[in-house]
Every structure is written in C-alpha cells, then in structure tokens.
Amino acid sequence: MSFYPQQQEVGGDSHNLHLSTDVLVIGGSLTGCWAALAARRAGASVVLAEKGYVGTAGVVAAATAGGAHTVPGKEEHNHKVLHGRREAAAGLDDLGLARMVYDETYRIGLRLKEMGFEPNPGRPGGNPFGGEPRLTSFNGPYSLHFLRTALLKAGVRILDHSPALELLASDGIVTGAAGVNRQSEESWAVRAGAVILATGGNAFRSGAMGTNGVTGDGHLFGVEAGARLVAVEFSGHYGITPAGSQTTKGFWYGSATFYDGAGRELPENGWGAVPDVARAVMETGAAYATINRGNAEMPRFARRTANLFQFFERAGIDPFKDKFPLGLLYEGHVRGVGGLVVDGEGATDVPGLYAAGDVTDRTHMTGAQMSGAGPAVAWCLASGEWAGAAAAAFAAGPGAAVRQRPAVGLGGLGLRAPGAANGIAQVRELRAAVQAEILPIEKNVFRSLGGMQASLQRLDGLWGQHRHSLLGGSVREVVEARETAALLAGARWIYRAARQRTETRGLHRLQEHPQADPAQRDRILVEGLDEIRVSREPLRAVAEEAVPA
Numbered sequence: 238m239s240f241y242p243q244q245q246e247v248g249g250d251s252h253n254l255h256l257s258t259d260v261l262v263i264g265g266s267l268t269g270c271w272a273a274l275a276a277r278r279a280g281a282s283v284v285l286a287e288k289g290y291v292g293t294a295g296v297v298a299a300a301t302a303g304g305a306h307t308v309p310g311k312e313e314h315n316h317k318v319l320h321g322r323r324e325a326a327a328g329l330d331d332l333g334l335a336r337m338v339y340d341e342t343y344r345i346g347l348r349l350k351e352m353g354f355e356p357n358p359g360r361p362g363g364n365p366f367g368g369e370p371r372l373t374s375f376n377g378p379y380s381l382h383f384l385r386t387a388l389l390k391a392g393v394r395i396l397d398h399s400p401a402l403e404l405l406a407s408d409g410i411v412t413g414a415a416g417v418n419r420q421s422e423e424s425w426a427v428r429a430g431a432v433i434l435a436t437g438g439n440a441f442r443s444g445a446m447g448t449n450g451v452t453g454d455g456h457l458f459g460v461e462a463g464a465r466l467v468a469v470e471f472s473g474h475y476g477i478t479p480a481g482s483q484t485t486k487g488f489w490y491g492s493a494t495f496y497d498g499a500g501r502e503l504p505e506n507g508w509g510a511v512p513d514v515a516r517a518v519m520e521t522g523a524a525y526a527t528i529n530r531g532n533a534e535m536p537r538f539a540r541r542t543a544n545l546f547q548f549f550e551r552a553g554i555d556p557f558k559d560k561f562p563l564g565l566l567y568e569g570h571v572r573g574v575g576g577l578v579v580d581g582e583g584a585t586d587v588p589g590l591y592a593a594g595d596v597t598d599r600t601h602m603t604g605a606q607m608s609g610a611g612p613a614v615a616w617c618l619a620s621g622e623w624a625g626a627a628a629a630a631f632a633a634g635p636g637a638a639v640r641q642r643p644a645v646g647l648g649g650l651g652l653r654a655p656g657a658a659n660g661i662a663q664v665r666e667l668r669a670a671v672q673a674e675i676l677p678i679e680k681n682v683f684r685s686l687g688g689m690q691a692s693l694q695r696l697d698g699l700w701g702q703h704r705h706s707l708l709g710g711s712v713r714e715v716v717e718a719r720e721t722a723a724l725l726a727g728a729r730w731i732y733r734a735a736r737q738r739t740e741t742r743g744l745h746r747l748q749e750h751p752q753a754d755p756a757q758r759d760r761i762l763v764e765g766l767d768e769i770r771v772s773r774e775p776l777r778a779v780a781e782e783a784v785p786a
Contacts, residue, residue, distance in 0.1 A: 239652075239654075239708050239709060239710055239714075239715055240422075240424075240710065241402065241417065241424055242646075243653055245647075245653070246643060246644070246646075247405050247413075247415060247426050247428075247644045247645065251424075251426070252415060252423075252424040252426040253421075253424050253425065254418075254423060254424070254425040254426070255425075255426050255427075256284055256394070256426070256427045256428070257429070257640065258281075258282045258394070258427060258429050258430075259281035259282045259283065259429065259430045259629060259632040259636075260273075260282070260283045260284075260432075260628045260629055261283075261284050261285075261286065261413060261429035261431075262276070262283060262285045262286070262432075262433045262435055263286050263414055263432065263433065263434050263436055263458075264286075264287060264294075264295070264434065264455070264594075265285050265289070265291035265294050265295070265397075265435075266287075266294050266295020266297050266381070266435070266437065267297045267302075267380070267381070267384070267594070267617050267618070267621075268435040268594030268595070268617040268618075268620065268621045269285060269291075269295075269435035269594070269621070270291065270381070270384035270385070270387075271617070271618055271622065271625070272433050272435055272594075272622070272628075273285045273388055273433075273625065274391060274393070274625070275622045275623075275624070275625025275629075276433070276625035276626070276628055277388075277393055278625075279625065279626045279629035280629060280633070281430075281628070281632055281633070282392075283392075283393045283394070284395075284396065284427050284429070285393055285394070285396065286396040286399045286400075286414065286427065287395070287396065287398075288398070288399065288400030289397070289450055290397045290398060291381070291384075291385050291388070291395050291397055292378075292381045292382050292384075292385040293378070293381065294381070294450070295450075296437065296446075296447040296448060296451060296595075297375055297377050297380065297381065297447070297614075299446045299447030300446065300447060301376050302374075302375050302377070302610065302613070303373065303610065303614060304346075304371065304373035304375070304613075304615045304617075305318050305342070305371075305610075305611030305612060305614070305615050306318070306339050306340075306343040306346055306371070306373060306615060307319075307336070307340050307342075307343050308343060309343070315336075318339055319332055319335055319339065321611070321612075322602075322603045322604075322606060325604070325606040326603050326604025326606055326743070327604050327606065327742045327743045327753060328604065328742075328753075329600045329604035329758065329760075329776065330601060330602065330603060331600075331601035331777075334602075335601060335612070337581075337619070338602065338612075338615050338616055338620075339615055339619075341618070341622060341623075342614075342615040342618050343372065345373065345619065345622060346372025346373045347372065349373065350372060352387060353383075354383055356371055356372055356375075373614060373615070373618060375614065396425065396427075398419040398420050399416055399417065399425060400416050400417060400419070400454075400716050400719075401414045401415070401416040401436075401458070402416045402648055402652055402716070403415055403416075403458065403461070403646045403647050403648025403652055404432060404458050404461065404462050404590070404646075404647045404648075405426065405428065405644040405645065405646055406647055407639050407640075407643060407644045407645070408639070408642065409463075410588040410635070410636070410639045411462055411590040412429060412430070412432075412589055412636065412639050412644050413426065413427050413429045413644060414427055414458075415646055417712045417715060417716065418712075419712055419713070419716070422711070422712045428640045429636070430589070430628075430631065430632025430633070430639070431589050431591060431628035431629070431631040431632040432589060432590055433591045433593060433624050433625065433628050434455040434458060434590070434591070434592040434593075434596050435455075435592070435621065435624075436451075436453075436454045436458075436596050437451040437455070437594065437596060438453070438576065438596065439453030439456065439570045439571070439723070439727050440452075440568050440570070440571045441453075441567055441672055441675050441676060441727070441728075442668065442724070443566050443568070443569075443676055444483055444566055445485050445567065445571070446483045446485055446486075448568065448571055451571055451595075452720040452723050452724060453570070453723040453724060453726070453727040454719070454720065454723050455577070455596035456570075456576065456726070456727055456730070457723040457726050457727070458647070459585055459590065459592065459596075460726070460730075460764060460766060461647045461648065461649060461766065462585075462587045462647055463586060463764075464577055464585040464587050464590065465577070465578045465585075465586055465762050466575060466577060466578065466598075466730055466734075466762065466764070467575060467576070467577075467578050467600075467760050467761065467763075468574055468575035468576070468600045468605075468734075468761065469570070469573075469576070469730050469731050469734045469761075469763060470575065470737075470738050470744075470745045470761060471606075471742075471744040472570055472575055472744060473573070473681050473682055473744045473745060474568050474569065474572045474573045474607050474744050475511050475515070475568060475682060476565070476566045476568045476572070477508070477510065477511060477514060477526075477563055477564075478565070478566050479549070479552075479556075479561050479562070479563065480562035481548075481552075482564075483566070485566055485568060486545045487507070487508055487609065487610075488610070489528055489531065489545075490506060490507050490508065490510065491506055491507040491530075492528050492529075492530040492531030492532075492535055493506050493507075493526045493527065493528050494506065494526065494527050494529055494530060495510050495513065495514060495517075495525070495526050495563075496517075496524065496525040496526070497517035497520070497521045497523070498517060498523035498524065498525075499521050500525075503524070508607060508609075511565065512682060512746065515678045515682040515683070516683075518563075518565070519678065519679060523562055523563075524562070524563045525560040525561060525563060526560065527557070527558070527561070528556045531557075535557075536557050539556075549561070565678055565682070567681065569675075570727075571609075572608060572609040573608070573744055574599040574600050574602070574603060574604070574606070574608045574743075575598055575734075576595065576597040576598045576599065577592045577597045577598065578597075579592050579593075579597045579598070579620070579624075582626075582627035583597075583623050583624025583627055583628070584624075584627060584631075588631075588635065589631060589635075589636055589639065591624040591627060593617070593621045593623070593624040593625075594621060595617070597620060599612070599613070599616050600760070602615070602616050604743060605744060605745065606743045649722075649766065650700075650703070650704060650725070650726070650766070651709070651719040651720075651721060652715070652718070653708070654706050654707060654708035660710075661714045661718075663707075664707065664709060664714065664717055664718045665717070665721075667699060667707065667725065668724060670699055671696065671725050672724070674692040674695060674696055674728055675728050684735055684745070684746060684748065685747070685748045686736060686739075686747070686749055689735055692728075692732055693732050693736070696728050696729050696732070699725060700726075700729065704767070707721070730769065733763055733771055734761045734763050734771060737771055737773070738757060738761060739754070739757070740754035741753060742757070759774060759776060760773065760776060761773055
C-alpha cells in the first residue's frame with residue numbers, strides 16, 4: 238500500500254497540507270522562477286513547488302548558460318542571432334516567433350539589470366568570445382540564488398523538496414496539483430486558478446550533468462489532463478562528454494579535433510560530430526578529442542568554468558594538448574526540441590493549464606535541431622514571462638470560480654494501483670528496462686524502423702504489465718514510481734512519433750531513409766496514454782526573412 242491518498246477526489250483530510258493561490262508554478266529552475274515572478278508582477282498570488290531546492294534545482298544550477306537576445310537598432314547583430322542555427326533547423330523553425338522571443342529576452346535582460354542582477358559576476362568584459370555583451374548570461378549557483386531571493390521578496394510561497402505527483406481538475410479545467418514533501422513525508426494539495434508546468438524536459442536519468450530530476454513529469458501531467466505533445470521524435474540528442482564525466486558542456490567542442498579509435502580524424506566538430514562520434518565508438522570501440530583549434534582566450538575561459546575543467550584537473554589531462562577519450566550521454570528533450578503544444582501565451586490545449594521552458598515544444602527556435610544554449614535560455618525566459626502573465630489573467634477570470642469547486646486528481650500510472658501493487662525493486666527494474674530501449678546509442682542515435690518497432694513492442698508490453706500495479710509505498714518510493722511512469726510514457730511517445738517520420742531530419746536519423754523528404758516538412762503530434770494517437774499537421778505559413786539582412 239501507498240501512503241499517498243488513493244481516492245481521486247481532493248478535499249477534507251485527504252492531504253496533510255492544503256493551500257489556495259491564484260497561480261501554482263510546478264518547477265523551480267530558471268523558467269519556473271521567472272514565470273512565478275511574472276505572475277506575481279501581474280498581481281497574482283503565487284505558490285511555487287519544486288522537487289528539489291529552489292536555488293540549486295534544474296539543469297541551469299549545474300551549468301553556466303547564456304541566453305541570446307536582439308538589441309534594438311542593431312540589425313546586423315540581430316540577423317546573426319536569428320540565423321545562427323537556421324541551416325541546422327532543417328526547415329522547421331519560425332523566424333517570426335523566434336524574433337518575438339529574442340525581443341522579449343532583451344526586455345527581460347533590462348529588467349534583470351534593474352533588479353541588480355549581474356550577468357557575469359566576477360568576469361569583466363561580458364561576452365568572452367566577443368560580440369554583443371549578453372544581458373542574460375546565467376552563472377548557475379549565483380543566478381538561481383538571486384532569483385530565489387527575488388521570489389521571497391515578491392511574496393511567492395516556495396515549497397522546497399516538494400515534487401508534484403498529479404494535476405487536479407474540475408469539470409475539465411486544471412485547478413491545482415498535489416504531491417509530497419520529501420522532508421516532512423507528508424502530502425500536499427494546492428488549489429489554484431491556473432497552473433504553469435515548468436518541469437523541464439526528459440533525459441531518462443542518463444547521468445548527464447544536472448538532469449537527474451528532469452524525468453518528463455510535466456509531459457505526463459499534461460497528457461493525463463488532455464494536452465498534446467509535438468515534435469518528440471526530435472529527441473535523439475546526446476551530449477559529448479569526456480569518458481567518465483557527467484559534464485556535457487558543449488561550447489568548446491567547436492574548437493576540437495575528433496578521432497576514432499584507430500586515430501583517424503573525424504570530419505565534423507562541435508555538436509554536429511555526435512553521429513560521427515557514435516559511429517566511431519560502435520565501429521572502432523572508442524572516440525577521442527583534443528581542443529586544439531581555439532583562440533588564446535579558450536584555455537583561460539575553460540579553466541574558469543569549474544564544472545567543465547575539474548574533471549581534467551583530477552585526471553591529470555591537458556585537453557588542449559592531450560587526446561582524451563569521449564563518451565555520449567543522452568540528453569533527450571533537455572536539449573532536444575519536442576514537448577507540450579502551447580500557444581503564444583503559454584496555454585496548452587487544456588483550460589487552466591500553461592507551460593513554459595523545456596517542457597514545451599521549441600521547434601520555432603531551432604527547428605529539428607538541438608535548442609541548447611542561447612535559444613534555449615531565451616525561450617525559457619520569454620515563455621516564462623508570457624505564461625506567467627496569461628496564467629494570472631486566467632486565474633483572475635474563469636479560474637477564480639473553478640478553484641472553489643470539488644476537484645479530482647488526474648494521476649494514474651505509478652500513483653494509483655487498483656491491482657496488487659509492485660514493490661520498489663520492481664519499480665527500479667521497470668526503469669532499467671525503459672532506459673535499455675532509449676539510452677543505447679545504437680538504438681537512438683541511428684534509429685531503424687525495425688528497431689523502433691521492437692522497442693515499442695517491449696515498451697507497450699511493460700505498460701500493459703504495470704498499468705494497474707505500479708505503485709510506491711513510502712514518499713521516496715512514490716516519487717520514484719511516478720518518475721518511472723513518466724519515463725515509460727515518454728519512451729512510447731518518442732518512438733510512436735519517430736516511426737511516422739520516414740526520413741532523416743535534424744535529431745531524427747533513420748537508417749532506412751537517410752535523406753530529408755520535402756513532403757514531410759510538417760509537425761507530428763501525439764496524445765493519449767493507453768492508446769496513443771498520432772496525427773500530422775502542416776507548418777503554419779511564415780515569412781522566410783523576419784529581419785533585414
């Protein structure tokens with residue numbers, strides 16, 4: 238049995254802590270913090286629930302990330318920002334929407350500056366590689382501590398160590414969420430006029446830096462409520478890492494030379510080398526790199542990036558002279574682009590439910606290619622701004638009455654088990670079985686129709702086997718069971734969509750169809766849990782050129 242309330246109706250004494258607020262934000266990394274501040278500025282009361290600690294949570298906390306932005310009146314710079322990943326986008330980006338994001342990010346940067354935020358604390362000169370100084374460069378620990386302080390000053394109530402487990406709904410409108418507190422080992426429920434999902438993507442517990450808690454929870458919550466996902470086939474992204482390290486910082490690999498296990502130089506560098514590195518590992522047993530093409534600033538800058546360089550110092554490797562062995566760690570939707578479908582205000586298909594950041598679709602920013610670094614941070618900030626304002630408006634309107642009505646919990650797999658419940662050992666066995674279908678490079682860097690079908694047969698079998706029995710007992714076990722449910726659902730969505738895209742485009746590489754098909758320049762949507770429904774829709778017509786050259 239689980240300690241978590243098994244009745245779906247929320248009320249009475251079913252949870253230990255009951256709160257009411259205008260806007261509930263789920264997820265407390267960069268996007269969640271900014272969305273909460275935006276909702277608060279719009280006049281809403283706000284509760285923010287985070288499975289870790291707000292200030293050290295999420296991918297940004299383990300990294301240094303710079304957001305790209307436009308600058309009014311500097312169109313040459315703006316053109317470079319917009320077109321930096323145009324070619325790699327494989328025809329699926331939207332320059333008009335991207336321009337709106339980058340324009341908003343500039344305004345957010347100015348607001349952060351007014352708040353006292355320092356884009357590059359302790360580093361004079363701004364952008365270390367030249368070009369326009371970034372207003373939105375985030376040193377993880379400093380930045381999130383700054384945002385936590387701002388949240389508390391603004392009156393946002395923070396629930397640390399409080400993973401959400403399910404959304405609450407009334408008459409088809411999302412009106413809150415419920416979860417547990419890891420420290421008190423009690424359950425909580427928050428009734429809200431609107432909910433914002435800012436839970437990040439899904440790296441399937443691969444071990445990549447900062448991704449351990451990024452398990453696709455928001456995707457599961459959204460689909461359980463009736464939302465749709467799009468572009469989840471563009472998820473075959475692996476971070477290049479020194480073998481044995483969790484660090485997938487990628488900026489410096491553009492200055493690298495890559496080699497296979499026999500010492501032959503590989504044709505690509507940067508993140509474009511992922512397929513070559515994977516092929517080298519599969520065919521020659523190893524791959525190597527030397528960072529030998531950078532300018533004089535590169536070694537100094539890299540050594541100031543602690544989470545990057547500590548590994549080499551401990552291993553006694555000089556990466557600017559020595560060949561070091563490489564590994565590949567799956568980053569999936571953290572740097573991939575697929576996610577929940579949202580409109581220009583961050584609204585999902587479900588009334589009362591909003592989403593922002595990596596949990597949402599980002600193809601408009603970088604098309605079929607990875608969204609990391611500048612475009613990703615820009616989207617996190619801009620989408621958080623828009624979702625916060627829109628959720629506050631909904632909470633003041635339709636959401637105000639709905640949150641007073643009786644609500645039901647929407648959580649299923651991993652949370653409520655009408656049959657005999659599994660133990661935690663079975664939960665972990667299931668997680669390993671899901672990872673075995675997603676993490677191996679031979680399955681997910683180079684996909685095949687037969688391989689994906691075989692994986693789907695195993696994954697669908699696991700879903701059917703555990704559909705009515707996956708359940709944790711203690712607080713920790715319930716959280717693990719729910720995360721595992723999100724991994725299983727996410728794997729089934731990825732391969733369902735990927736089998737429909739019979740071409741190679743961006744992060745979807747299909748062995749039987751190694752070229753892009755112009756007829757498939759469209760969007761693949763998935764929805765549903767037990768029965769997954771797949772549909773296609775054409776891209777909306779957009780202007781090819783959004784700014785003057």
